[in-house]
Amino acid sequence: MTQIIDLSVSVSLKGNLKVMPQIIYRRHEDTPKFFAEMYGMKAEEFPGGKYCASETVTLGTHNTTHLDAPYHFWPTSEGKPSKTIDQVPLEWCYGxxxxxxxxxxxxxxxxxAEEVRQELARISYTIKPFDIVLIRTDTYKRYGEPGYEEMHPGMTREATLWLLNQGVKVTGTDAWGWDRPFEVMVAELKAGKKERFWEAHWVGKEKEYCHIERMANLDKIPQPFGFKVAAFPIKIEGASAGWVRAVAILED
Structure with a gap:
């Protein structure tokens, strides 16, 4: 039997994120008035005074669970124009x-990088090309709380580069971001440590890759490997990221 585990957070008006989505909910009783003019009708002409429910969502491409395209990191990658989200090979997004x-x-x-290698040794696994490597921090459990964006550990440049050198094209994290918290990096930048600012993201300048941010439920997957990940991004022309409904797929 196939088991599917949801690895995504909800798009919701609940919580206290620094950047919140906007959702306009139009219930069945609301939509006749909203759609009447569009269809050349009067609201009272809709049978039962109701029509299909509908929503309008305003949401940044880097909000909720999303896949960052190489273009997010820098205009070029490996000396070529960076791929936008609609150009990311779908083969990278399932593995x-x-x-x-x-x-x-x-x-x-x-x-x-040494901690990554130690963890791989602990679980007795060798990375192979096109594996989708997911970093569990459990920060998703605090999603929506004040300060959530600054609660996580993050990947370093060396750790990211090591994974990409094994042939990995897509990584992911259940934290707000792939790097360390922004406030930590800004403090280091102001202290003169420019090389630490956005260090893991900017590996994408020299090695083409994508990462998934704001995942969930990595702790619910019962084994560290032996499952598939699917994380296909919404196709937004020329965009730096796209929302995903990421899932883990386990077969008996």
């Missing part, structure tokens, strides 16, 4: 999943 568990790391800490 064998691997979970690296760093949920005991503290917020603001960086995950090193």
């Amino acid at each position: 064998d999943g691997v979970i690296l568990d760093f949920h005991r790391k503290k917020k603001g800490e960086g995950i090193t």
Whole structure:
């Protein structure tokens, strides 16, 4: 039997994120008036005084669970124009999943290449090309709380580059972002450590890859590997990211 585990957060008006979506809900009683003029009708002509429910959503492409395209990181990657989200090969977005568990790391800490190798040794797994490597921090459990955006550990440049050198094209995290929290990087930047600013994102300048941010339920997957990940992005022409309904697929 196939088991599918949802790895995405909801688009919701609940919570206290720094950037919130806007959702206009039009219930069945509301839509006759809204659509009447469009269809050349009067609201009272709709049978039963009702029509199909509808919503209008205003949402940034980097809000909720999303896939960052190479274009997000820099205009070029590997010396060529960076792929926008509609140009990302769909083959990259479906593959064998691997979970690296760093949920005991503290917020603001960086995950090193050596720690990645140690975790792979612990679970007895060797990365292969096109694996989708997921970083578990459990920060998703705080999604929507004040300060959520600054609660996570993040990947370093060296750790990201090491994964990409193994042939990985898509990575993911259940935290707000792939790098360490923005406030940590800004403090380092102001202290003169320019090389630490957005260090993992900017690996994309030299190695083409994508990452999924704001995933959920990585702790619900019962094994660190031996499952598939599907995370196909919405096709937005020329965009730097697209929303995904990421899932893990397990077969008995």
